[in-house]
Amino acid sequence: MSTPAAPAHHRPLRADARRNRERILDAARAVFAESGLDAQMEDLARRAGVGVGTVYRHFPTKEALVDALVEDYFAQLDAEARQALEVADPWEAFAGYIWRAAELLGHNRALVQVTADGQMREGAERQGLHETIGRLIERAQRAGVLRPDVGSDDVPMIMCSIGRVQMLGGAAGAEGWRRHLAIMLDGLRTASATPLPD
């Protein structure tokens, strides 16, 4: 979708190759979302209707393929964050972004695993997102609706923890994470602020 095609300074791909590349990405999205990082390359290939060899001609390693999807995810987050900046109410803007980001995460098992493996690598996109979030936070804090002692570094932590809760099967149900996030957000409102440790 927002994934860039092959590098521009290469001769264009042959039609079948281009088609396969798309199929592979689609299959990857589906398989990794469902089964997480340990989805197998062969399943992925079967799902895409190609041989494993073909997958490897387009993406040198499994990791590279995952990276492509992660990139995609951050691009979406970035878009959400920018849109949030347009929302009038500062709390709605901030909380709304968090909710939407969580929703995005909740649909993808592999994403939770990757972001939680503590990677959180930098990268231009990631940096920009971080700043946008910083702006959302500042705005809410200036409006006095968000506790003043949190910063944009707390957001990845929140996303990480929500992701984890989303992966919990059965018991609390796949929907329990909404309760969890609601509580967390209540904890972020100024009204409830108690001094944070450190």
Place this chain on the structure above:
Amino acid sequence: MSTPAAPAHHRPLRADARRNRERILDAARAVFAESGLDAQMEDLARRAGVGVGTVYRHFPTKEALVDALVEDYFAQLDAEARQALEVADPWEAFAGYIWRAAELLGHNRALVQVTADGQMREGAERQGLHETIGRLIERAQRAGVLRPDVGSDDVPMIMCSIGRVQMLGGAAGAEGWRRHLAIMLDGLRTASATPLPD
């Protein structure tokens, strides 16, 4: 430590076997805490100063070994919860338990992985803990210091999410989880309650 020795209805272990069993458990605690579930049996054996074969004579599979440690962990949680019940201030009792449980979790990488793999299997001990936590919650709610719309099912979710944050490397630092938990607890206080979804 609190791990029961081999089943009582077996003839007692030979002295060297008993000693090795302890060494293996110690090594397992250390290795799994450090490296998580994918610590390797051979490393563990080396650390214990025995051969892999010996590890397998004491524990039929890697999983069994992990289970033993998990059992241990829940026993500790159980003890903490009972002690918390003795604390006079209802909020201190509840929050104190959560903090201590988190502290326990934070020292063990494998534990986080296991509990988060959504297992949360039942078992007498698990059941008892669940009830004790229920009592802690009720007490705090009756005292009006804990939001009335949470239940003991929310606690595993909280532990899970905290565990995840604890595993985050670098950036927010290994200590960021305290901030996170503090915020969560603020969200749990009655003062901040906003209706929960569902």
Place this chain on the structure above:
DNA sequence: TGACAACCGGAATCGTCCTTCCGTATAGTC
């Protein structure tokens, strides 16, 4: 249509563990 580079499928390869097996060593006993 013919020629050829670009592609493809999927069997075979390689690595990484967990687990098993068996010859050897030793605690416990007479």
Place this chain on the structure above:
DNA sequence: GACTATACGGAAGGACGATTCCGGTTGTCA
């Protein structure tokens, strides 16, 4: 001190998955 049931070490076996390789296809262009 000798005997034997137990226990030990660590090499070998097996399973599973990512990645590589190469003989066979198929777009593309003249």
